[in-house]
Amino acid sequence: MTISIRSVEKKFGRYPALNKVDLEIADGELLALLGPSGSGKTTLLRTIAGLEFPDEGQVLFHGEDVTYASAAARRVGFVFQQYALFKHMTVAKNIAFGLDVRKGKDKPSKIEIAKRVEDLLKLVELEGLGQRYPSQLSGGQRQRVALSRALAVQPSVLLLDEPFGALDATVRKSLRRELRRVHDATGVTTIFVTHDQEEALELADRVAILNRGSIEQIGTPDQVHDQPASAFVCGFVGEANSFAGEVSSGRFSAGALALPASGVPDGAATAYVRPHDFVLDDAGFEVRVDRAHIQGALTTVNATTLDGRRIEISASRAEAARFQGAVRVAARKAHVYAA
Numbered sequence: 001m002t003i004s005i006r007s008v009e010k011k012f013g014r015y016p017a018l019n020k021v022d023l024e025i026a027d028g029e030l031l032a033l034l035g036p037s038g039s040g041k042t043t044l045l046r047t048i049a050g051l052e053f054p055d056e057g058q059v060l061f062h063g064e065d066v067t068y069a070s071a072a073a074r075r076v077g078f079v080f081q082q083y084a085l086f087k088h089m090t091v092a093k094n095i096a097f098g099l100d101v102r103k104g105k106d107k108p109s110k111i112e113i114a115k116r117v118e119d120l121l122k123l124v125e126l127e128g129l130g131q132r133y134p135s136q137l138s139g140g141q142r143q144r145v146a147l148s149r150a151l152a153v154q155p156s157v158l159l160l161d162e163p164f165g166a167l168d169a170t171v172r173k174s175l176r177r178e179l180r181r182v183h184d185a186t187g188v189t190t191i192f193v194t195h196d197q198e199e200a201l202e203l204a205d206r207v208a209i210l211n212r213g214s215i216e217q218i219g220t221p222d223q224v225h226d227q228p229a230s231a232f233v234c235g236f237v238g239e240a241n242s243f244a245g246e247v248s249s250g251r252f253s254a255g256a257l258a259l260p261a262s263g264v265p266d267g268a269a270t271a272y273v274r275p276h277d278f279v280l281d282d283a284g285f286e287v288r289v290d291r292a293h294i295q296g297a298l299t300t301v302n303a304t305t306l307d308g309r310r311i312e313i314s315a316s317r318a319e320a321a322r323f324q325g326a327v328r329v330a331a332r333k334a335h336v337y338a339a
């Protein structure tokens with residue numbers, strides 16, 4: 001199912017929650033809507049679902065205008081952060097719910113429903129747990145049931161709103177991979193909301209970054225991380241050291257830090273340097289190493305420039321051993337934006 005969002009605007013009172021949003025989602029794509037709290041992610045997801053209707057603009061499913069169609073007519077599957085399972089129903093009944101409530105010839109036979117439930121339990125690796133009640137499951141297992149229930153009706157599109165938000169970090173990670181696997185197995189167009197950049201970058205084919213009701217950039221995880229389209233995206237996606245300084249004739253400077261900044265107009269500007277883009281370089285500027293600590297395979301080095309700016313550098317363990325006392329570093333890559 002392809003989805004087109006065209007110039008969608010939505011206000012709550014006078015507050016614009018969505019500002020002329022345009023978005024094309026390809027059939028079978030897994031798209032993340034990423035942004036800070038209040039940026040409009042949930043409103044956009046609910047507009048795609050048919051749970052919210054725009055003031056202006058259009059929503060098309062496979063070229064057909066569904067802007068004012070109900071959620072049921074759009075056949076969307078929805079998974080919320082809070083497990084919205086029916087407590088008094090078994091896992092199997094929960095999963096079967098959307099099929100059980102169908103009427104007449106649309107309703108599959110009991111045998112077909114049971115088969116579908118079994119297949120879905122297998123898909124989310126919960127085989128054998130169909131007769132349990134939600135209270136007898138862990139949080140992660142409940143979200144897998146919620147995912148199966150959303151998939152049971154063979155939705156045209158699967159929408160997830162912070163589906164792993166209430167879970168601890170380890171369970172979140174494993175469920176992320178699970179969602180990717182389930183997506184690849186079913187091929188259903190999937191859109192999920194998150195404010196966790198690591199989650200978006202790991203899981204999605206493309207990431208749309210929202211800020212104050214507008215999409216600042218949409219691209220693959222590599223694109224939004226390596227070629228951020230704005231200062232906001234650069235600061236929001238991935239770690240970055242920021243330096244307030246000046247651009248003059250295509251050169252940025254902030255204290256001892258000097259960088260090429262072609263195309264950036266003269267005047268106040270901000271430069272962003274990723275921690276792994278600072279490297280030891282005799283031609284660079286001097287910093288004093290304050291502290292180094294291990295983070296997995298990498299070491300994070302905290303250092304201070306001679307004019308008192310604190311910077312963070314990320315290096316391999318072997319490289320990090322050379323960060324002792326006073327060293328010279330240079331930025332091998334930077335992003336500079338007019339302030």
Ligand SMILES: Nc1ncnc2c1ncn2[C@@H]1O[C@H](COP(=O)(O)OP(=O)(O)OP(=O)(O)O)[C@@H](O)[C@H]1O
Pocket residue numbers: 012013015016017035036037038039040041042043044195
């Ligand atoms: N029903 C509503 N009535 C009034 N204002 C609303 C309503 N729903 C959302 N808003 C406002 O619209 C803006 C966008 O909200 P939205 O929930 O879409 O953001 P979000 O990016 O999903 O945030 P979060 O990550 O905190 O859930 C916010 O300022 C919010 O307060």
